[in-house]
Amino acid sequence: MGNPVYNYSLNQGIYKSGWKYYRGDFHAHSDYSDGHIRFSDIPTYMNNQRMDFIAMTEHNTLPFVLPNQKHLFIPSFELTLPKGHMNVHGIDQPPTRDLMTYMDCSINTLLDNFKGDTNISINHMFMDPWEFQMIELDLSMVNTIEVICDPTYPTASKANDKAVAFLDFLWDKGIHLYGIGGSDCHLTIEERYEGANEPSVYGDPGTYVYAKNLSSKCIIDSVKKGMTYVSRYCELDIDINQGETQLGQRVEGNKLNYEIMIRPFQDVSTEGWQGLMIMDGRIIEKFDLGHTQHCKWSAELDSSVYHWIRFGIYDSNHHVLCYVNPVYCGAKKVDTYRLKDLLKEFNL
Helix, strand or coil: CCCCCCCCCCCCCCCEEEEEEEEEEEEECCCCCCCCCCHHHHHHHHHHCCCCEEEECCECCCCCCCCCCCCEECCEEEEEECCEEEEEECCCCCCCCCHHHHCCCCHHHHHHCCCCCCEEEECCCCCCCCCCCCCCCEHHHCCEEEEEECCCCCCHHHHHHHHHHHHHHHHHCCCCCEEEEECCECCCCCCCCCCCCCCCCCCCCEEEEEEEEECHHHHHHHHHCCCEEEECCEEEEEEECCCCCCCCCECCCCEEEEEEEEEECCCCCCCCCEEEEEECCEEEEEEECCCCCEEEEEEECCCCCCEEEEEEEECCCCCEEEEECCEEECCCCCCCCEHHHHHHHHCC
């Protein structure tokens, strides 16, 4: 399609105002790279999925036009390397040289070109055949990890469950990276992956971002603070300490009152679903979501001791359907950010 003319900006304006959860997708493709959906049809898909924003993460390039000004398109691209893929969201200026000329850099040197106001995310970290293998990566260069990616792909369930487990492991180590979602959609609504009984579509999973406004800057700022949850088939109403604590943030004081209302999509059954409250990697409360969509949990915390707490939803096969980013108290000294060392310990 030729060389792109970059015309995105983080200052493209505010599409909606007010603190709320905005729904979007942080990993998607069109026919501008290797997807099947026409770039001009993206707004129609977004309308059908009730999406507020999308990050079109074409491979090693930046889309050249905004289809219209009704939907928020976060300027992004997928850094596609031989041993792993990463998304860069919220890039305010085009790279100073062609992206392909970065390939001879070390991964940490490469990412240093994009670090700043951007969100840097590891894609489909454990998904066969695209596992992330750049083990020299310094995780302090990264903000987020995809915990639910391309959920209708044949190897997705196992890979996503492992990504969640790895993120829990990082929190135990005191490393505060956050989970986001990405459809990684390449297909039209009529197509299916082999063995799939539903389509791969933009917004599945949805990433819900609690942000001041619907703008690129506000969305990216909130994502980097962990003020997000990732979900299939349902939305959540979340209240932590009567709204005083937001996802990803430190709990002030010694009390934690955590309340979630699950709102399933129309015609979706929650039979077999289970809600889990997890603290420091251990399940401390279970909720049968086939009988209740209202989950409440309270605890007294010693704020001088490091703890992290998150909520998740799992289907009848124990695969992750919803990941809610943790809240925490206290602090823990981080021994290493080197991915090679962390993966070695994680896989023991």
